[in-house]
Each structure stands twice: as structure tokens, then as C-alpha cells.
Amino acid sequence: xxxxxxxxxxxxxxxxxxxxxxxxxxxxxxxxxxxxxxxxxxxxxxxxxxxxxxxxxxxxxxxxxxxxxxxxxxxxxxxxxxxxxxxxxxxxxxxxxxxxxxxxxxxxxxxxxxxxxxxxxxxxxxxxxxxxxxxxxxxxxxxxxxxxxxxxxxxxxxxxxxxxxxxxxxxxxxxxxxxxxxxxxxxxxxxx
Amino acid sequence: xxxxxxxxxxxxxxxxxxxxxxxxxxxxxxxxxxxxxxxxxxxxxxxxxxxxxxxxxxxxxxxxxxxxxxxxxxxxxxxxxxxxxxxxxxxxxxxxxxxxxxxxxxxxxxxxxxxxxxxxxxxxxxxxxxxxxxxxxxxxxxxxxxxxxxxxxxxxxxxxxxxxxxxxxxxxxxxxxxxxxxxxxxxxxxxxxxxxxxxxxxxxxxxxxxxxxxxxxxxxxxxxxxxxxxxxxxxxxxxxxxxxxxxxxxxxxxxxxxxxxxxxxxxxxxxxxxxxxxxxxxxxxxxxxxxxxxxxxxxxxxxxxxxxxxxxxxx
Numbered sequence: 001x002x003x004x005x006x007x008x009x010x011x012x013x014x015x016x017x018x019x020x021x022x023x024x025x026x027x028x029x030x031x032x033x034x035x036x037x038x039x040x041x042x043x044x045x046x047x048x049x050x051x052x053x054x055x056x057x058x059x060x061x062x063x064x065x066x067x068x069x070x071x072x073x074x075x076x077x078x079x080x081x082x083x084x085x086x087x088x089x090x091x092x093x094x095x096x097x098x099x100x101x102x103x104x105x106x107x108x109x110x111x112x113x114x115x116x117x118x119x120x121x122x123x124x125x126x127x128x129x130x131x132x133x134x135x136x137x138x139x140x141x142x143x144x145x146x147x148x149x150x151x152x153x154x155x156x157x158x159x160x161x162x163x164x165x166x167x168x169x170x171x172x173x174x175x176x177x178x179x180x181x182x183x184x185x186x187x188x189x190x191x192x
Numbered sequence: 193x194x195x196x197x198x199x200x201x202x203x204x205x206x207x208x209x210x211x212x213x214x215x216x217x218x219x220x221x222x223x224x225x226x227x228x229x230x231x232x233x234x235x236x237x238x239x240x241x242x243x244x245x246x247x248x249x250x251x252x253x254x255x256x257x258x259x260x261x262x263x264x265x266x267x268x269x270x271x272x273x274x275x276x277x278x279x280x281x282x283x284x285x286x287x288x289x290x291x292x293x294x295x296x297x298x299x300x301x302x303x304x305x306x307x308x309x310x311x312x313x314x315x316x317x318x319x320x321x322x323x324x325x326x327x328x329x330x331x332x333x334x335x336x337x338x339x340x341x342x343x344x345x346x347x348x349x350x351x352x353x354x355x356x357x358x359x360x361x362x363x364x365x366x367x368x369x370x371x372x373x374x375x376x377x378x379x380x381x382x383x384x385x386x387x388x389x390x391x392x393x394x395x396x397x398x399x400x401x402x403x404x405x406x407x408x409x410x411x412x413x414x415x416x417x418x419x420x421x422x423x424x425x426x427x428x429x430x431x432x433x434x435x436x437x438x439x440x441x442x443x444x445x446x447x448x449x450x451x452x453x454x455x456x457x458x459x460x461x462x463x464x465x466x467x468x469x470x471x472x473x474x475x476x477x478x479x480x481x482x483x484x485x486x487x488x489x490x491x492x493x494x495x496x497x498x499x500x501x502x503x504x505x506x507x
Contacts, residue, residue: 010331011332015325015358016460016462023194054333103500129500172463174463174464
């Protein structure tokens with residue numbers, strides 16, 4: 001069984017990430033973001049999800065031990081919302097309060113449809129958002145994968161390491177291809 | 193995938209292990225507490241005492257129905273009418289979080305009193321995932337204090353048992369179907385009841401108004417679903433707004449309150465879309481509410497917000 005843990009940064013939908021993974025037969029567990037990398041790594045996990053959290057937490061210089069995870073992880077990491085914003089900052093990009101925050105139903109446009117994370121997802125689809133902040137400058141070494149009308153960096157990917165960041169929430173029921181995106185992430189985790 | 197059979201199989205021995213003496217269950221008659229009761233009943237049998245509290249904020253005839261159900265399930269039950277107590281405690285209270293906390297604490301004090309009489313040490317609650325997620329903790333913001341989590345007082349004598357903590361409503365329903373419980377498809381109803389469907393002070397008079405409006409919405413929707421006019425919404429109810437507006441009744445000016453009709457589609461309550469219901473159905477609801485509640489209500493509006501940005505209930 002593939003093993004992917006969810007790091008809890010305090011999001012409303014952290015438990016939903018856990019549920020989606022469990023629903024697609026992944027062995028999963030919610031871990032507080034205060035856990036050390038070694039504590040998680042000793043379970044020989046195949047991937048990690050960094051959850052969202054309260055407004056502004058993704059903009060701080062520290063988000064629990066997320067920096068340590070990003071520094072040391074050789075397995076795939078999927079940052080969601082605050083997790084995505086923190087990932088961008090960690091690698092030298094910028095995240096700021098959104099000029100136009102997005103809540104609820106939004107249309108996502110894929111810019112790199114061929115990426116494995118979005119395999120089988122149409123160019124335009126409905127996703128659900130809930131963010132006050134966003135990534136405003138892509139970090140070096142990352143490429144842009146998707147955008148929406150009000151938020152230009154909806155999805156990004158590290159060019160050399162298996163790290164992805166998503167501003168929208170693939171874990172909620174109303175994101176059209178949410179479970180599909182999780183399945184693709186599981187594929188990325190099993191590929192190695 | 194969530195496996196209800198496996199869940200039942202694993203939960204019953206766990207409960208046997210966890211509950212050493214007698215336990216009391218807070219029984220509202222909704223899906224969560226009924227599933228919980230059935231599971232605990234299987235685990236400890238007669239050592240379980242089910243307590244239903246009529247808060248005065250229940251829907252039309254609800255407490256009567258719950259009583260019947262407790263009898264039918266063969267439970268060792270107590271029925272407590274605390275409506276006067278609750279009305280008194282909420283007098284003058286307008287803030288939704290205060291309402292929820294007062295109700296949560298009131299519940300616990302009633303359960304504690306009952307527990308003392310019965311020599312009970314454990315309190316079983318049908319808390320599910322969205323309840324504790326939205327109630328907040330050291331990491332998470334409080335969206336609303338669910339009465340069974342965020343409303344719990346800090347100094348509590350009873351030991352909590354919450355077997356459904358990791359489940360969402362759709363999963364609880366799966367368990368309910370396996371256990372063949374008649375409530376498996378019942379729409380969710382908040383613990384604080386109609387008190388959070390009255391924006392502003394939840395007086396007995398205003399409760400009567402919203403109770404009637406909720407009943408009309410439920411009957412009309414269920415009727416329309418039966419006729420095949422629409423899909424059954426996840427939740428469908430009325431909210432009494434403190435806003436007043438002008439109307440005309442038989443050449444006479446009236447000045448009354450507004451009812452908002454709320455209907456949403458969801459799977460797990462964590463995200464919802466508002467229901468796109470047929471105009472003929474909403475039309476009937478509007479006419480019936482205004483004609484039944486006359487000078488009290490002369491305007492009905494339909495809530496067209498998703499979650500997020502809004503929540504299902506208004507408070």
C-alpha cells in the first residue's frame with residue numbers, strides 16, 4: 001500500500017485530505033506540523049501533503065517544521081493553499097495577501113495540460129478555493145501549471161524535484177477533478 | 193473506501209473496552225446520535241441510558257417523534273423537557289457564538305445532573321468530523337462552536353466517548369443503512385436547533401414563527417421530491433431574519449419580518465452549493481409561508497450562496 005501522510009497546518013480541510021487519500025486506498029495519517037522530519041521519515045513514507053491553514057500562516061518565515069520537510073524530502077510533496085504558499089517562499093518566490101481573494105467555485109485553466117499531476121483533467125474545470133493569500137512570484141526553478149482569472153499562480157511544480165504546489169483545494173467534494181488529481185499524485189509517489 | 197461493515201466490526205469491541213461502567217448518550221434523534229446509540233447499545237446494552245432533551249428549539253413535533261423512536265429501539269431512556277430553562281438562558285442573547293456556547297453548556301449541565309442520578313461516568317456523543325474541525329483548536333480557527341465540542345465547558349465531570357469523530361455525514365449514513373436505522377436519510381439538524389435559525393434573540397415567539405416556516409419548507413420540498421420535481425437537497429430549512437419590510441395585505445399596509453429559505457447540496461458538509469430548485473416549488477413555499485404567518489412575515493428570499501464563502505446555517 002502506498003503511504004502518504006498529511007501534515008496538519010491547521011486547515012479546515014486537512015481531515016478531508018486524509019479522507020480523500022484513504023478513499024483511494026492510500027495508507028495515511030494526519031501528522032501535526034511540529035513533528036520532526038525523522039519522525040515522519042522513519043515510517044518510510046512515499047509522499048507528503050502539506051495542508052492549508054489560517055490566513056497569513058503561509059506567509060510567515062516558519063510554518064511548523066515544513067521548512068525541514070522541504071529541505072530533506074526526496075519523496076514527492078504536495079503543498080495545498082498555505083502549504084503551497086509556504087513552499088513558494090521557501091524556494092525564493094513570494095506570497096502576499098491576495099488583491100482579490102477567492103472563496104468557493106472558480107474556473108481553473110491549465111497551462112501545462114501534459115503534466116502528470118493533471119493527466120486526464122480538461123483544460124478548464126471547476127475547482128473550489130478558500131484563500132486570503134496567494135503566491136505572487138514563482139520561485140526560481142519552478143514552472144507554472146495553472147491559473148484562474150483572479151489568481152495567476154494556481155499550480156506550480158519544481159523542475160527537478162517532485163514538489164507540487166496548488167492554491168485550490170483538490171480534496172473537497174465540489175472540485176470537479178479533485179480525486180483524480182490526488183490519484184495522479186499517488187502515481188507520482190509510486191513512480192520514483 | 194470507507195467500509196461501514198468494517199467500521200461497525202471494529203468499533204463495538206473498542207467501545208466495550210473503553211466504557212467500563214454506565215454511559216449516558218445525548219440522543220437528539222438525528223443520524224449521528226442514533227447511529228452512536230445503536231453502536232453503544234450493541235457494545236454495553238442496558239448500561240446505556242439515552243437522554244433526549246427538549247430544548248424548546250426542536251422542530252414541529254420532533255421531540256414527540258424522538259420519544260416514539262427511543263421506545264421503538266428498546267432503549268433505556270429518559271426524556272427531559274428543559275425548554276423553559278433554555279428560553280431563560282438565551283433571553284437577550286443575540287451573538288451567535290454566545291448562543292451556541294450557552295446551549296452547549298446547558299446541555300452538559302443537564303447531562304451531568306442526569307448522570308449523577310444514574311451513577312454514570314461516561315458521556316457518549318455523536319460528534320462527527322466537521323463538528324470538531326469547525327469548532328477550532330490550537331491550530332484551527334473557530335468557524336462556529338458546535339454545541340457538542342466548542343460549547344463544552346472546561347470543567348466537566350463526565351468522560352467523553354465519541355466513536356464517530358473521524359466520520360463525515362455520508363459515512364455515518366452508510367453505517368446507519370447497515371444497521372437498518374430508519375433515520376439514515378434524515379436531513380442534518382444543528383444541535384442548538386432553531387435557536388441558530390433565528391438571527392437575533394431566540395425568543396419563544398420568534399421560535400414559533402421559524403418552526404412553522406421550517407415545517408412548510410420541509411413538507412413542500414419532500415412533496416416535490418416525491419413527485420419527482422427535484423432532487424432531494426442535503427438540507428432545506430427556513431431562517432428568520434430581524435429585517436423588516438413593507439407589504440400589502442388586502443389594501444392594508446403591513447410591516448413584518450423576512451424569512452430566508454436555505455437549501456443546499458452537499459456530501460460531507462465541508463463544501464456546499466445552493467440548490468437550484470424549480471421556481472414552482474419555491475413559489476409554493478413563498479405563498480404558503482406568507483399566507484400562514486400573515487402579519488408576522490410578508491417577504492421570503494432565497495439564499496443563493498455556496499459554502500465557502502458562507503456556511504449552511506446562518507449562525
